[in-house]
Amino acid sequence: MKYSSRLNVTRGLVVCAIGSVLPDAIAAQTIAITGGKVYPVSSAPIDNGTVLIRDGKIVAVGAGIAIPANAKRIDATGKWVTPGLINSATQLGLVEVGQIANTRDDAARGEDNIAAAFTVWEGVNTQSVLIAPARREGVTNIVVLPSGNHLVSGQAALLTLVDGMASDMVVRAPVAMVAQVQAPQAAGTGARAELLVKLRELIEDTRAFVRNRAAYERAATRDFAASRLDLQAMIPVVEGRLPLLVTADKANDIDAALRIGRENNIKIIIGGGAEAWMLADRLAAARVPVLTGAMNNIPGSFTTLGQIQENAGLLRRAGVQVIVIGNSGNGDEETFNVRNIKQEAGNAIAYGMSWNDALRAVTLTPAEVFGVADKIGSLRAGRDGNVVIWSGDPFEFTSNAERVLVRGREYPALNRQELLTERYKQLPPNPAMPIRR
């Protein structure tokens, strides 16, 4: 069995395989990406632009940037250079094998259907074999969301796909509190309006908890609707500092979420938003962002009867901040196929969104909505060096993410799916471990 070590993995530069954890010295160098068409997202595209990265941060972006003599140069002539993509609705690292319960850490038990204190990101499997494939295709950041469909399911967090521990990955946690207003039974109630009663009770009790903290510690308050830790976790929400990410698809449920926000001066973000196009103007007026996709038009349930692929485009046209997420509904889009966020954005374009808005919807808009635009989501001085060099239009199937830098570092090691591909390029297979030379 002859094994050819000449791999056809066309990712531009070919480097030695030395595992994926590179010495810090490599991250601590200056990198100059030159000659490409640069899409900073926060400003106009730059032909023949340079992105300069030092110590993992972007230090300069523009045309005619002076390049230090010691900089490692990456020639991006003829390529497209964008910020790393952000997938804002994932379970990456929370679910490894969907049907194997002990590889799932995505849902709190939520005894009282309230799990506000649940910091799901702390349970991310940093060794998940699904992280590298997502990164390989240009996703540098993710939001991990708790599932469970409780009234309040827990805290969303924004991570960077670097090797290391969860504490190394986290950019900001929490970035939102996840709630839902469309599945009353899952929230421990019998009807939609009762769910809203329970949600309002939680908000009121959180306020009462804040006002009567000392009395609470002496056990001298009335009973509250949630545990001490859940009430504590809800404080930034009721004080308007942390958005409530409300899962709502049906038009009237979205309106209910807007009402809850108005009544309580709570920041609302809509997740799912199948019928959001029906109240696009209200969402725009309320400055409420929407997380939705562009690959589903099926009236798959009585809460999504008005689901259309034009949703994202129509919302954007009305002036709504749109974050494109995966919504095709088969489940893979949150784990194995987090990488398909670019296909989702491309479909948003095919169904009425502008190209620039679609790129923004998977980069800078999520960074803004989740309060991390000073760190990620654009190519600007001071931002993390999360940069993707594409062979062409990032949304086209024929384009590859040829180079992906995350905080200025590349991860050249073959991921599990690539290793399998290499092993079976000939039959019978070669059991030897392929390496990238």
Added chain:
Amino acid sequence: MFSVDRAHRAPAMNFAGELKLMKSSVVLIALVSAWACAPARSTRAPSPKADSTQTPGLGGRSLPNADPFPSTYVRFPSAPTVIRNVNILTAAGPMISNGAVSVVDGKIVAVGASVEVPAGAVVVDGTGKYLTPGLIDTHSHVGAGGAPGTQANSDVNEGTNPSTPYVWVEHSVWPQDPQLPRELSGGVTTLQVLPGSANLIGGRSSVLKVVPARTVQQMKFPGAKYGLKMACGENPKRVYAARGPSTRMGNVAGYRAAWVTAEVYRRRWDKWNKESKGDPPVRDLGMETLAEVLRGNILVHNHCYRADEMAQMIDIAREFGYKIRAFHHGVEVYKVADILAREQIGGSLWADWGSFKMEALDGIKANVALSDRAGVRVAVHSDDASGSQRLTQEAAKAMAAGNLAGIPVSAEQAIKWVTINPAWQLGLDDRIGSIETGKNADLVLWSGDPFSIYTRPEKVWIDGAMLYNRADPRQRWRTDFELGFVPTPEGMNR
């Protein structure tokens, strides 16, 4: 994440422009007349000669190729049509740039650089656009698992017995499923609807044309062979863990036991049908289906993920003398692609699914390209009413993955994955799946390169009749369910 319709991954039951050329009234008339013209009664096969006092009625006989629920599909009326100045991916050879296709009486009568325009023909200008054969999805549950997804509409898995060869999925198909018109708008003209994969032997599949109809018989592809759904691996042993099979070895014992019984049944009935002597054997619907597989009249579509299990299923098929037509899902086909190629077994594969259960762990994006290169007849399938609407996008991902892995795939090859190869898997490649003279005029006109993310189907023809025209929303097929229930941006909620 935000979807409430997660049934697909639920543990036990995965299963979950030329208006001036075509007057808007034509389609409407076509639809109405098709319904009106459908025969009120099934045409019955002639009774065999009575030569014994014991002659049972047809329902008591187990006859090869019996057709008790015959297709009543009638082609929709249409004028002769010429589509010209269009790039044609024929699925039968190199792309014809700036070519033309002529359609008369529902058939393709000419393909080439230019064609003669028949008298009275509708002429469609395809400048800058692409024409492909109608897309064929070998793996769907649309109609049987209708939308909205409710228990009431969940008719995919007869999960009451590990082996249910006696069920026919067409008896679950709801012709008013709103997923059907969405399939058509995605360019899908032919669907194989299958029972689910909860059972070792799940029952008969049905090949449907994606057309508006009041009855499933009006959708059935005339003359299409039935398929038999079988399933390996995790699903059956999980669903039936309590009563068995609860292991893979239990699964295999279950398949073999069924075929042992079926072979006896086949011999007994073949003998009786030949001689008509004495009492006829007792008819058994399940055994009848399996006997039809053994006679070669039904094609086996085997849900199977792992390479090693596929090799075992091939041995079982050899043991009992039947052929497996295609492995479905087959995330590990790339590991045994040489074997499948040798055995002439197709693969209906995903572009990029994996990891949702143990047997799906080794899914790779190069699966389709690697298997294709090894000589397997590969189809890109969906198993998903959403993905089914974007089969060319799925194929584009698989093509890109092949090219990236150093396995060059051309557009001419990739189009075969969603047209002629699935047609072959369904035994219909003599009628559909390519743009060639004499074939059914199932065609899709695309706004651009069908493998571009920005491209959408503009017009879809089935048997020469334009049943979808993106430019004319007023004529869009809306199922009964959608009236009133499903709002649209056009405000068309009537």
